[in-house]
Amino acid sequence: MADILYKYKDSVYANITNKCNCSCTFCIRSQKDGIGSADTLWHETNPTKEEVVEAIRNYDFDGFEELVFCGYGEPTCALDTLLLAAKVAKEEKHLKTRLNTNGLGNEENGRNIVPELSKVIDSVSISLNAPDTARYQEVTRPRFDDGFSKMVDFATKCKGQIGEVKWSIVDVLPETDIEKCRQLSDQTGIQLRIRHFT
Ligand code: SF4
16 A cells, blocks of 8 residues: 655655656656655555544654645645645645645646646646757657646646745756756746756
8 A cells, every 4th residue: 555645754745646747758757666754655556535634643643743745646736635644734734835746737637737736736836847849748648649748738727826936857957958958938938957867
């Protein structure tokens, strides 16, 4: 049975679904079954929103200030669960909430979900992954056409509605791509976080 909540480094993470609308070439799911305190993050069946809420209510968050929605799947593919779980985490556990996402939640859900997210999510980290459409399609292999502009549009909508919005890339990208990502960050005013690839 996969863990719904797990610890990784200094945070508690919520693994609410294994569904994803991308097939990234670098996805950690193809390398190992679990991360941090979780031996496996593969659910036999995806948890219901009631099961996720129960896991949050029963978890001892002593010493932790934030719950991060990030597991072996894209959290916005289980939007109802994400919204309810984040609400419970904030209202009942007094936690900050962060969403790590591929930024394709609007396309997945067929509407602009940012106003709903903004009510229960304090910060968003969006995987930028690549500096342009061609590279993005190649690396993330999304289920949608032109995923890059859809992801950029989502990030732009988040800015101004959600407290903290960041793009993230890993430092294995060629320096020319990193520079283009920096330029996009400057143009949009969305901060860029360059993570070290481990
Ligand atoms: S979006 Fe995340 S979970 Fe989905 S394939 Fe890419 S890295 Fe894996």
